[in-house]
Amino acid sequence: MSVLVLGVGNILLTDEGIGVRTVESLLEKYQFSDDVEVVDGGTAGMELLEIIANKEHVILIDAVNTGAESGTIVTLVDEEVPALFRSRISPHQLGISDLLGVMAITGETPKHFTLFGVVPFSMATGVELTTEMLPLKDILVNNVVTKLEALGCVVTENKQVA
Amino acid sequence: MAKRIIVDPVTRIEGHLRIDVEVENGQVSKAWSSGQMWRGIENILKDRDPRDAWAFTQRICGVCTTVHALASVRAVENALDLEVPLNAQYIRNIMVSAHALHDHIVHFYHLSALDWVDIVSALEADPKEASKLAESLSSWKLNSVHELTAVQNKLKSFVASGQLGIFANGYWGHKAMKLPPEVNLIAAAHYLQALEIQREANRIVTIMGGKSPHVQNLTVGGVTNSINLDSQAVMNMERLMFIKTLIEKMEDFVKNAYMVDVSIIGAFYLDWAGYGKGVTDYLSVPEMPLDTKGTEFALKGGYIAGGDLSTFKPITGFNDKYFIDGVKESSKHSWYHGEEALHPWDGETEPNYDDFNDEGQYSWIKSPTFNGKPAQVGPLANVLCLAAQGHESTLQHLNFVMDTVSAVSGTKIGVSALHSTIGRHAARAVRSGVLLDEMNKQWDLLVANIGSGDTDTFNQPVFPKGEIRGVGFHEAPRGVLSHWVVINDGKIKNYQAVVPSTWNAGPRNQDDVPGPYEASLMGNPIADPERPLEVLRTVHSFDPCIACAIHLMDTEHQEIVKVKAL
Numbered sequence: 001m002s003v004l005v006l007g008v009g010n011i012l013l014t015d016e017g018i019g020v021r022t023v024e025s026l027l028e029k030y031q032f033s034d035d036v037e038v039v040d041g042g043t044a045g046m047e048l049l050e051i052i053a054n055k056e057h058v059i060l061i062d063a064v065n066t067g068a069e070s071g072t073i074v075t076l077v078d079e080e081v082p083a084l085f086r087s088r089i090s091p092h093q094l095g096i097s098d099l100l101g102v103m104a105i106t107g108e109t110p111k112h113f114t115l116f117g118v119v120p121f122s123m124a125t126g127v128e129l130t131t132e133m134l135p136l137k138d139i140l141v142n143n144v145v146t147k148l149e150a151l152g153c154v155v156t157e158n159k160q161v162a
Numbered sequence: 163m164a165k166r167i168i169v170d171p172v173t174r175i176e177g178h179l180r181i182d183v184e185v186e187n188g189q190v191s192k193a194w195s196s197g198q199m200w201r202g203i204e205n206i207l208k209d210r211d212p213r214d215a216w217a218f219t220q221r222i223c224g225v226c227t228t229v230h231a232l233a234s235v236r237a238v239e240n241a242l243d244l245e246v247p248l249n250a251q252y253i254r255n256i257m258v259s260a261h262a263l264h265d266h267i268v269h270f271y272h273l274s275a276l277d278w279v280d281i282v283s284a285l286e287a288d289p290k291e292a293s294k295l296a297e298s299l300s301s302w303k304l305n306s307v308h309e310l311t312a313v314q315n316k317l318k319s320f321v322a323s324g325q326l327g328i329f330a331n332g333y334w335g336h337k338a339m340k341l342p343p344e345v346n347l348i349a350a351a352h353y354l355q356a357l358e359i360q361r362e363a364n365r366i367v368t369i370m371g372g373k374s375p376h377v378q379n380l381t382v383g384g385v386t387n388s389i390n391l392d393s394q395a396v397m398n399m400e401r402l403m404f405i406k407t408l409i410e411k412m413e414d415f416v417k418n419a420y421m422v423d424v425s426i427i428g429a430f431y432l433d434w435a436g437y438g439k440g441v442t443d444y445l446s447v448p449e450m451p452l453d454t455k456g457t458e459f460a461l462k463g464g465y466i467a468g469g470d471l472s473t474f475k476p477i478t479g480f481n482d483k484y485f486i487d488g489v490k491e492s493s494k495h496s497w498y499h500g501e502e503a504l505h506p507w508d509g510e511t512e513p514n515y516d517d518f519n520d521e522g523q524y525s526w527i528k529s530p531t532f533n534g535k536p537a538q539v540g541p542l543a544n545v546l547c548l549a550a551q552g553h554e555s556t557l558q559h560l561n562f563v564m565d566t567v568s569a570v571s572g573t574k575i576g577v578s579a580l581h582s583t584i585g586r587h588a589a590r591a592v593r594s595g596v597l598l599d600e601m602n603k604q605w606d607l608l609v610a611n612i613g614s615g616d617t618d619t620f621n622q623p624v625f626p627k628g629e630i631r632g633v634g635f636h637e638a639p640r641g642v643l644s645h646w647v648v649i650n651d652g653k654i655k656n657y658q659a660v661v662p663s664t665w666n667a668g669p670r671n672q673d674d675v676p677g678p679y680e681a682s683l684m685g686n687p688i689a690d691p692e693r694p695l696e697v698l699r700t701v702h703s704f705d706p707c708i709a710c711a712i713h714l715m716d717t718e719h720q721e722i723v724k725v726k727a728l
Contacts, residue, residue, distance in 0.1 A: 012206060012221050042221060044375030046268050050361050051374070098272075102357060108689070127206055127218065 001035050003153055004110070005144055007061040008041040015120035015133045019061040022088060022116075022140045030145065033154035036106065039062055045098050052099060053108035059147055060096075064117035071136060074117040075143070081113035116143050179667060179706055181663025181679065182518075185313050185688045190697070193676070193683035194520065195667045197496075197527030200532035204511055207657040212238040213623065215384045219645065219659065220376055225490045228261045228367065230371065230645070230659070231380050231637040236456075236624070237645040238382045240480050245454040247618040250714040251382035253370055254458070255450045256405070256634070257377070259597045259604070260372040261365035263412055265705075266541070267363065267420065268592045271356040277428050277695060279341060281317060282334040287343035289314055291667055296348045299426065299566065303420035304355055305348070313351040314327035322334055327655025337689045338696060341430050351425065359415045362408045369401055376626065384620035389544055389612055402676035406605055414596045416591070419560065421546040424550040424591040428584050432571050438583025438700040440682025441536050442469030442479035443726060444543035445665070447477055447485065447644070449637035450679075452607075456480035460600050463637065464547040474550035486633055489660065492672035503531060503672050506646035506658040507631050527664050529671035538678040539665040540704060542580060548596065549577070563588050581658035583682070595625050609728065625652035638662055640705050666704050 007023030010016045020047055032038060052058060060081065064074055082100045103109040118140065121130045127131045129137060145155050164187045207215050216234035220227045230256060246254075287456060289310040296305035333339065339348070364374060370387065371377025379385045388396035428435070443466065450460035456479055463477040463485075464617040492503040499512040518524045529536065533574045537543075548556035560577075565590075568574045579585055628651065635644040640662035648656040668677035679701060686696050 010221060012218065033343075042227065042375055044227065045265070045365075046360060049357070050364060050368075058725070105316075105318040105354065106357060125206060133264065142538050 001056050003036045003151060005056045005057045006041045007039040007058045009063055010043050011127055012125060014124050014126045015123045015130055016063050016123045017095060018063050018118055018133060021129055022137055025137060025141050026144060029158055029160060031156045036148060051100055053103055057112040057151060058110045059144055060115045060118050063120045065108060066119060070121040071132060072119045075081045076115040078113055083114045086121050090103050102134040111122050116140050116145055171716055183683055187692060188688055190683045190686045193680040194524055195669060195677055195679040196525040200589040204657045209656050210654050212647060215654060216380055226638060227375055228258055228377050229643055230564045230637055231377060231638045232258055233643050233645040235380050235382045235635045236307050236634025237632045237647045240634055241630045241647055241649055242623050244383055244623055247384050247621060248454060248611050249389060249616060250619045251451045252604050253385050253387055255604045256396045257367055257370040257602055258602045260363050261602045262639045263594055264360050264589050265361035266361050267356050270590060270706045271353045275349060275353060278431060278700045279345050280334055280339040281350055283343045284344055284346040285318055285351045289348035292344035292347045295344055297391055302416045310347055310351055313354060313546035314347060314445060317350060322477040333693055333695045336693055336695050345426055349423055350382040352423055357411060362411050366405055366408050369405060374394055386617055389617040389619060391612060402609060404653055405662045416594045416598055419596055421563055421591045424588050425563050426570055428567045428588055431584055432573060434584040435579035435582045437686050438682045439581045440702060441538045441579050443467050443535055443537045444546050445532050445537035445539050445642055446544040446547040447635045447637050447642050448479060461548060462551060466546055467548060471546060471550040474547060489530060491530050493528045495523055495669040498691050506510050506660055507648055509658040525669040529669050529677060530660050530665050531671055535666060536671060536675055537679050539662050541593040543641060544637055545589040545592050555596050555599040559592040563592055583700045583703045597726045626650055641665060663706055
């Protein structure tokens with residue numbers, strides 16, 4: 001099993017950076033077994049091909065605009081994920097939808113997808129998440145850890161620094 | 163009746179761009195280029211530690227990460243007059259060239275080739291004829307009948323399944339598509355092969371940068387790569403040799419496929435050497451520093467006026483007064499307070515949003531000028547400035563492309579054909595060849611320097627009390643990038659990034675003179691207003707790092723057609 005946890009988003013636009021901020025939190029709090037890669041994808045596109053191609057399971061974390069209330073957490077699985085990016089709800093449709101298109105042609109599409117998305121409170125310029133978003137980051141971190149464990153990956157909590 | 167076409171944003175990642183054109187008698191008669199988003203990223207940097215700025219600036223854009231990081235550390239080093247160890251210069255030069263090659267290859271094949279190549283037509287090609295043509299022009303190993311037949315079968319299965327994926331939004335069968343099926347097949351094959359090659363380029367960035375997509379190895383004063391030829395954990399001989407093999411793979415592809423493809427496509431679209439000229443004052447900055455002080459460069463920059471190479475004036479180093487004093491930004495037609503053209507160190511970013519006013523303010527992008535005039539930046543400017551200096555590798559690749567175009571088209575073409583939409587594509591391929599030649603030289607220099615016992619990669623920055631100013635520039639894939647920083651007591655007081663797309667996509671300036679995008683669209687033919695492919699051809703030739711949606715409007719600005727564009 002090869003699993004990729006990919007947080008995407010722009011950290012300069014407050015809650016738009018939730019995917020990246022969640023990845024930072026994961027890396028700070030946990031150690032992962034060798035079958036797991038945890039990557040800050042930023043707003044990159046084709047550069048991620050090498051990382052994402054041929055993975056068994058890709059767990060994406062992203063800000064999404066579904067029309068639902070700010071703070072709503074959305075979980076999508078497998079073919080719902082490419083469909084989301086095709087319909088361009090996510091602000092990162094460009095990079096990720098291109099990647100999915102490319103992998104369809106090269107035959108390297110990951111077998112499974114899980115997307116943990118959250119509807120942003122703000123996308124104003126600024127490098128911090130909004131105060132409303134902070135507790136949701138912890139929920140997303142837990143969601144990812146639970147999912148990884150369900151997939152049989154080993155996640156170990158780092159010792160608390162006093 | 164004049165019709166209005168609007169190219170509007172769909173993504174906020176790299177900054178929205180909207181292009182409006184009015185079409186009269188089948189030709190573009192007026193054009194406006196408008197940045198549709200203001201983020202004030204520069205304001206985020208105020209009061210921060212200048213050593214941290216690069217980590218933020220590399221998040222400005224999803225495509226041009228590394229280049230903003232590099233320009234930022236150079237700006238702070240310039241303010242401090244800080245020397246950069248040779249190893250760090252060479253590592254930066256190789257890494258950022260790999261980034262540029264990745265960018266150029268992806269831009270040509272995956273983001274713009276489908277403006278010219280009809281994938282569906284490739285299904286009708288005779289693979290034998292295609293292979294014969296391709297092999298007559300190059301020694302690229304993947305032009306065999308076997309390979310081209312396999313590609314054609316793959317395309318057939320995609321079309322049959324109705325899942326065209328990335329090919330889904332092409333302008334198949336458009337009147338302006340002119341390549342024979344065999345050439346379309348060759349281009350489609352190389353499109354797929356380029357997907358592999360761009361990975362090799364990105365691998366170099368990852369190895370040197372420690373991480374992709376956002377590099378970690380830059381720092382004000384050098385790089386954080388540790389060098390020890392015998393150690394397993396750091397930059398060692400094994401890694402350097404691996405990088406060398408990746409450079410060779412890219413070289414094979416760029417010289418035997420990319421440059422040849424651009425030439426063939428150029429030959430069949432020679433009419434596009436007559437469109438898209440626009441602004442022919444060209445600006446480029448020196449790149450690949452060869453000494454610690456940034457006074458010697460492998461690729462020197464300069465300025466060319468009116469497309470006349472004999473007017474070339476050099477820009478020689480990071481302290482060049484001609485460049486530093488020449489740059490100003492006007493916001494007369496941009497949604498900011500103040501009309502006067504200001505130098506970036508004194509630049510202001512106070513938003514003053516109004517509606518889209520054809521004659522007034524209509525963009526978030528400012529209008530940069532060089533000595534009061536707009537300038538075109540990018541690979542074409544870079545290649546012309548190098549050619550004007552007689553740069554050997556540039557002339558060699560440029561002659562190869564022009565000779566191939568002449569041979570395939572049966573028409574002798576000269577440098578004047580480069581001032582055009584198709585010329586910008588040709589120049590990008592030529593620049594890719596030049597970058598590879600220089601990367602090989604930088605690799606040799608790095609290995610020789612380490613071999614001489616020098617393992618330094620970093621000089622400690624020390625910030626003085628009081629105010630200092632610096633500029634960092636970089637000849638990025640899309641052209642001249644400059645970051646301007648004012649530091650007071652070790653904290654950032656002002657920060658302005660003048661990016662390549664600002665130079666090219668800027669609105670009319672303080673004298674109401676149109677910017678390069680706007681000027682280049684004038685007179686472009688529009689064969690089918692419902693599918694305005696030609697607008698995309700010219701805008702894409704600049705490599706704007708944005709996707710666009712096209713809205714076709716009548717003169718009353720009422721939307722009548724909406725076409726999604728790649």
